[in-house]
Amino acid sequence: MTTTDTTTDTLVRANLVRDTKNVLTRELKPVLRDPFTLIFSLLQPLVFLGLFAPLLIGGSGQPASETLAWFVPGVLVMIVLFGTGATGSNLQYEMMTGSHERTLVAPLARSSLLVGRALKEIAPIVVQALVIVLIAWPFGFAINVPGLLIGLALLAVFGVGLGSLSYSLALATKDREWLFWGVQQSLIFPLLILSGMLLPLDDGPAWMRAVASVNPVNWVVQAERALFAGDLGDATVLWGWISAVAVAAIGLVVGVRAIRRSS
Numbered sequence: 001m002t003t004t005d006t007t008t009d010t011l012v013r014a015n016l017v018r019d020t021k022n023v024l025t026r027e028l029k030p031v032l033r034d035p036f037t038l039i040f041s042l043l044q045p046l047v048f049l050g051l052f053a054p055l056l057i058g059g060s061g062q063p064a065s066e067t068l069a070w071f072v073p074g075v076l077v078m079i080v081l082f083g084t085g086a087t088g089s090n091l092q093y094e095m096m097t098g099s100h101e102r103t104l105v106a107p108l109a110r111s112s113l114l115v116g117r118a119l120k121e122i123a124p125i126v127v128q129a130l131v132i133v134l135i136a137w138p139f140g141f142a143i144n145v146p147g148l149l150i151g152l153a154l155l156a157v158f159g160v161g162l163g164s165l166s167y168s169l170a171l172a173t174k175d176r177e178w179l180f181w182g183v184q185q186s187l188i189f190p191l192l193i194l195s196g197m198l199l200p201l202d203d204g205p206a207w208m209r210a211v212a213s214v215n216p217v218n219w220v221v222q223a224e225r226a227l228f229a230g231d232l233g234d235a236t237v238l239w240g241w242i243s244a245v246a247v248a249a250i251g252l253v254v255g256v257r258a259i260r261r262s263s
Contacts, residue, residue: 016115019108023116028123042128044082045075049136052198065140072136073151073224074197076129080155081217083128084121084163085188088170088180091117096175114167114255121163122156129155147227150237154227158220158244164251171258191217216243 049072057067095101103113129152137143166184173180192198194208195217201209212218223240231237 016109016112019112020116020119023108023112024119027117027120042079042131045079045128045132046135048078048198049075049132063140065142068136068139068141069229070225071198072132072141073228074195074221075132076151076155077158077195077217077221077224078192078197079128079132080125080159080162081188081192083124084159085166085184087117087121087163088166088168088184089177091167091170092173092175092177092180095170110260111256114164114259115252117167118160118164118252118255121159125155125159126152142228144228144230147230147232150232151224151227154220154223154240154244157241157248161244161247161249161251164248164255168251168255168258171255171262191215194218195221197221216247219243 053068053071056071057064094103133141133143133148169183170180173183194201194212194215196212197217201212204212219236219239220243221240222236223234223238223243226232226234226236226240
């Protein structure tokens with residue numbers, strides 16, 4: 001590779017970082033101006049935590065601390081699954097109003113439009129996860145600080161991947177909002193149920209356990225449980241990271257290609 005090629009590659013990477021930062025800043029401004037959206041998005045996980053957890057505690061006969069140690073990490077993954085899975089609808093709205101087309105003519109790297117949007121999902125994930133953990137803490141949920149920090153990082157990586165896939169789906173369906181939500185809902189709920197997020201799958205049918213074994217959401221849920229329990233060296237933590245990184249890599253590659261084709 002010549003010196004000119006090396007210099008060009010360096011400039012391209014620098015521009016991509018700069019453009020991604022600009023897109024990220026643009027996407028975060030509405031969240032900072034209207035933090036109520038973060039609070040409102042907590043409604044569903046709080047309902048599950050407030051109504052579903054007592055049923056598990058009463059039915060299992062175990063101490064509340066043990067049940068919450070199993071249940072709360074699943075709720076955190078559910079926040080990521082539902083929150084980032086629906087972000088493509090925002091892009092659909094921008095395409096319908098014409099604002100997305102205006103960003104396409106801006107002097108920005110096309111890949112930065114998706115990467116910046118995907119990175120924006122990290123902030124809501126971290127804030128919402130911390131709120132849920134703090135709410136569960138007085139009821140017996142034990143907080144392992146190193147496990148919490150690693151768990152939040154794992155959720156962030158997983159959320160970037162899911163957010164990218166959601167944006168890709170929005171670009172593929174364009175102004176057909178009904179199709180976006182149809183595909184999204186058809187995927188979200190099977191992934192949720194077949195992850196052991198809300199109910200254990202140990203006594204489920206063999207086919208459900210087989211599907212769960214290749215469900216990346218299942219491995220992220222198991223990794224979060226191990227991390228919050230302080231079992232940082234557990235094998236499920238490694239599989240959780242492999243799953244999250246794989247989803248993030250696939251999501252970003254598919255998303256970047258989709259946004260380049262749309263421009």
